[in-house]
Amino acid sequence: MVDRGATPAVPPDDWPARPELTLALNRIGAFDWDLGSGRLHLDPSALEILQVPPGTFGGRVRDLAGVVPRADAARLDALVARALKDGSQSYGAYYRVRAQDGTLRWTYAHGHIRRDEHGRPCRIIGIVRDATEELGHLTRPREAEEERRRQTTVVETTTAALAHARTVQEVIDFFKDPQAVLHLGSDLLVLGLIESGRIHLVAEGPSDHFIPGTRYTRIDDNFPMSEVIRTLTPRFIESREEFAACYPWLWERIAGIGISSAAYLPLIAQARPIGALGLLYRDRRGFTQQERNVYIALGSSLAQSIARAMLYDQEHDLAEGLQQAMLPRRIPRIPGAQIAVRYRAARMGRDIGGDWYDVIPLPGGRVGAVIGDVQGHDTHAAAVMGQLRIVLRAYASEGHAPATVMARASTFLHELDTDRFATCAYAEADLSTGVVQLVRAGHIDPLLRHNDGSCRRLPVTGGLPLGLSAEFGRLEYPVTTVELDPGETLLLFTDGLVEQPGADLDDGMHLLADIVREGPVELHLLADRLCDVVEERVGEDDMAVLLLRRHGAATRSFGRLQQHIAPADPEALHAARHMIRAAVRAWGARERSDEIELVADELVTNALLHTDGAAVVTVRMLSGTERRVRVEVEDKSSALPRRRQPGESGVSGRGLLLVDRLADVWGVDARGNGKSVWSEFVVPDRREVHESEAEPG
Incomplete structure (x- = not known):
């Protein structure tokens, strides 16, 4: 009960309380931010509320870096910027500050925005107060849920980003990207991998924080990694x-x-360490048990990604090494021709493929050029490619006709214990005459670049791919014959040079022809240009290319051509006839070509009928006082031919009589392992022919 008659109490000397005391007692501080100069004033209460250590504040907003968590700082900056832009007079926001012990406390800030006479913001005057007790019981569950969600997002985002990394370099590139620290939620990161017993620092971010002396460190050093x-x-x-x-x-x-603070995580795969990851922070102290568990899960996920990339690199290196070992180590020098070869692996795709090329020196100034592609992109394709290349080279070196070479290679692949097939193109070029015999097994047509730079596609009649033709009993490979003039270039290539997903093959061929037409004249520069075309685009197939250019200074007067003819090989017999016909015409003996071809045919037929082995026919030009074409047929039999007088109705024996009648001279030379039956034909000099053609009448 109040005594109304009592003398009123005397108020305190400091009554009413001054604003400074009122604000301090209620844990409210004041700030003044001059937007023009950037200066920021915080009174002692504000510094205490914001957990800024004495003497560390220099009057700039950047001095508060690390006090406010980045997520809260970004949200507060966006709020203030919006208020300044939309003409607001004030703003208010709750955000967190990090205490010295690492805990987070809630703070509320309210600012009044002053503007000049033009309405531009120039100053913010406001207050900050502690809101931990006010919001603690309301926000703690939500804050914990947000933190769990953020941590889960870090693991999911990082795992998803590395899911597409196939090589170790792609993993390293991810960590070198400035966005990596944002994915991982850290301020800095370092990644080290074990190499030869040392730790190699392969990525750090941001890169301007690299510390000299830490690129390579020992495992027994005193470093957290x-x-x-x-x-x-x-x-x-x-x-x-x-x-x-x-x-x-x-x-x-x-x-x-x-x-x-920092978290260093070992990267462990198959119970052994492969490296370590360091995540460094500026604005946090301490790690909860839940955060530690998330970091351990993150380290395990990263280790699996890196181990998978290491395995891919090992398999890729193995396959690439296997293919390089299977390809020719060097290209032989071929008199009368210039050759350039290139191989490029796909920029996309699982592994190395079965593309290959080969150049085969053949007797008589001839050369075989091969391009092929075994089905598949793995080490098995590379292994099959190597076997097929060697077998095809062996058949060609034995002297078999191009069609026979292709048929036998198909049979070999079919009998090999594999389910792969292969496409292939084989060109046998006679550099003396310029005659090129082409066979194709399911492969792309070659191109021919003329001396004027124009380029066209050579339509080559083809057969089934190697392996499939033998399986279906269709071993016929038609021969297409073209002439390669001095200076002209034959281009053989695999489909990786022209094919792209979703694009038409004909369009790719037209584009390639344009590139060749506009490309450099020098052969190796042209080959490099074709490689650049492949590297400029993303494809899933390898590419091999072989360029063969016939030199202008080919030796025609003293050429020597040779053809191996196996028993029961009609294609080889046909190829020999074509070789002789093309040679004698190229050497200026067109008027005697029918006689020479007929005599050679008789000698080859005798060799095949009366011996058990193969025959080798050779045609060459002899130099001397008169020009002579010499045809030789060798076999493995020591029995010499006998010239007999046939009966009136007989057929046998007429062959040598025909040879004796048509050839200017013929004979037999005994060899240690057989014999050689030869014949020679005198042909006029080219100048004599031209002069006689020029005489009137």
């Missing part, structure tokens, strides 16, 4: 003091960066 690799357990450094005490050398070099 070395420690986690030795112990196979993560290392959580929760304060600056702990960092400085445990790793003094490293701390001296990163103290200026503002690091307050």
Whole structure:
């Protein structure tokens, strides 16, 4: 009960309380931010509420870096910027600040925006107050849920980003990207991989924070990355003091960066360490048990990604090494021709493929050029390619006709214990005459570049791919014959040069013809240009290319051509006839070509009928006082031919009579392992022919 008659109490001397006291007692501070100069004033209460240590604030907003978590700072900056832009007079926001012990406390800030006479913001005057008790019981569950969601997002985002990394370099590139620290939620990161017993720092971010002397370190060094690799357990450094005490050398070099805590994670795959990842933070102290569990899961996921990439690199290196070993180590020098070859692996795709090329020197100034592609993109395709290349080279070197070479290679692949087939194109070029015999097994047509730079597609009649033709009993490979003039270039290539997903093959061929037409004249520069075309686009197939150019200074007067003819090989017999016909015409003996061809045919037929083995026919031009074409047929039989007088109705015996009648001279030479039946034909000099053709009448 109040005594109304009592003398009123005397108010305190400081009554009413001054605003400074009122604000301090209620944990409210004041700030004044001059937008023009950027200066920021915080009174002592504001500095205490914001957990800014005495003497560390320099009057700039950047001095508060690390006090407010980045997510809250970004949200607060966006709110203030919007208020300044939309003409608002004030704003208010809740955000968190990090205390010295690493805990987060809620803070509320309210600012009044002053503007000049033009309406431009020039100053913000406001207050900050502690809101931890006010919001703690309301936001703690939500805050915990948001943190769990953020941590889960870090793992999911990082795992998804690395899911497409197939090689170790692609993994390294991910960590070198400035966005990596955002994916991982850290301020800095370092990634080290074990190489030859040392730790190689392969990525750091941002790159301007690289510390000299840490590119290569030993596993027994006193570094946190070395420690986690030795112990196979993560290392959580929760304060600056702990960092400085445990790793003094490293701390001296990163103290200026503002690091307050770090998490170092061992990367373990198949129970062995392959490296370590360090995540460094500026604005946090301490790690909860839930955060530690998330980091351990993140390290395990990263280790699996890197181990998968390492395995891919190993398999790729094995396949690439296998293919390089299967391809020719060098291209032989071929008199009368210039040759350039190139191979490029796909920029996309699982592995190395079965593309190959080969150049085969043949007797008589001839050369065989091969391009092919075994089905598949793996080590098995490369292995099959190597076997097929060697077999095809052997058949060609034995002297078989191009069609026979292709048929026998198909039979070999069919009998090989594999389910692969192969496409192939084989060209046998006679550099003396320029005659090129082409066969194709399901492969792309070659191109021919003329001396004027024009380029056209050579339509080559083809057969089934190697392996399939033998399986279906269709071993016929038609021969297409073209003439390669001096200076002209034959282009053989695999489909990786012209095919792209979703594009028409004919369009690719037209584009390639345009590139060749506009490309450099020098053969090796042209080959490099074709490789550049492949590297400029993303494809899923390898590419091999072989360019064969006939020199202008080909020796025609003293050429020597040779053809191996096996028993029961009509294609080889046909090829020999074509060779002789083309040779004698190229040497200026057109008027005697029918006689020479007929005599050669008789000698070859005798060899095949009366011996058990193959025959080798050779045609060449002899130099001397008169020009002579010499035809030789060799066989393995020592029995000499006998010239007999046939009966009136007989057929046998007429062959040598025909040879004797048509050839200017013929004979038999005994060889140690057989014999050679030869015949010679005198042909007029080219100048004599031209002069006689020029005489009137």
